Amino acid sequence: MKFPLFTILLFSFFSYAQNSTSAIVLDRADNSPLEFVGIYNSKNHTMTNADGRFQFSSSSDSIIVYRVGYDKLITTSQKVKDTIYLNKSVLELNEVTVTNEKTLWQKVGDSVRSNYPIYPYKEKFLLRGVLRYNGEITRIQDLQGKLERRTLLYTKEIDPDKKDFKVELTNMRKVGLVKDEKQVYFIFETFYQLFMNFTPMNATGDAFDLTESTFNNGKKINLSFHTKPEFDNEKVVGYYIINNEDHAIERILMEIDFKNNPYKEDGKTRYRTVSVKKEMSLNKSLNTNKYYISSAKYDVKVELTDEQNSYTSYYDVSFILTTSDNEGDFEVKKNVSTSKDLFKINYPYDQSYWNAQNQLLLTDEMLDFIEKIQDPNSEFKIKSNIKN
Known part of the structure; x- marks a missing residue:
């Protein structure tokens, strides 16, 4: 016809x-x-x-x-x-202190293999890194590509290995200062370090007090945790949001504050990690019935000084990960090292791609920074693949 x-x-x-x-x-x-x-x-x-x-x-x-x-x-x-x-979901007033689980956490453990891909799979990702020096943005980097993972979670039978991740980088934009006013270069994480940090973690051992509360008519459980008072070198607080129907973790928040963390020496400078914050959201695929990390954020605050403690500077680095096409049917051709400082990776800038990209918008502050830092009269050395 x-x-x-x-x-x-x-x-x-x-x-x-x-x-x-x-x-x-x-x-x-x-x-x-x-x-x-x-x-x-x-x-x-x-x-x-x-x-x-x-x-x-x-x-x-x-x-x-x-x-x-x-x-x-x-x-x-x-x-x-x-x-x-x-509107925030209302926690139901049945909050109890957990003293002995087969509780909930054992049910979560029993459901790991049915809820998560404990096998190799592929996905697409967008990774953003932002560095602040004493509160001001000094570096922005977006990386987009394909990722092949060995597994989402590590069990007793699976030990981490640097070959667990294969990355094909397909787009990148970066702009920022090479060194700050103290002539310090802040080392970014590697792909391997970041993907390992974006692995769901266990905070339910003997060092923690746990509290359960439910919401969404009992369909969701908020399992909050915090370190016991006797663990005074570091304070860890956070929560898990658990689906009460299949016992899958849907969201994780963990904040770690280090108290009196010892300095590490690097030439004439001394530095130490002050705090770490991790957030992860996991969504269930209708195609596979497995949960994947849909978005994650990893924040670290580092304190820097010299041998005489003549100054104190703070670096705040934040990495955001989003994924899509989990267990997608596509080839991943490795073209970048997963053990290299991300800010030292080179890849051409594709203006048409980034103009159309809407998976994670730049904030107003980031747009102002990108415009300001590419001023040819800047006294700092700039590293960028964005062409004016």
């Missing part, structure tokens, strides 16, 4: 028409911007940045706005306004 040309063109238009939505997501209680809010439907996904902003394009009109610990919003692109408010 032959169709008129007008019909074919009309069908083509509707097949590729995109609904584009931009907005900011705030906590309804205090109007604070919400980072890591998933914006998605069955075809596409994105997430909010530190400003709570997102841009979402999809051929489907439906939109789901969700972050674990908040009530899910199901809407359409036509109904989305400039600002979206999310």
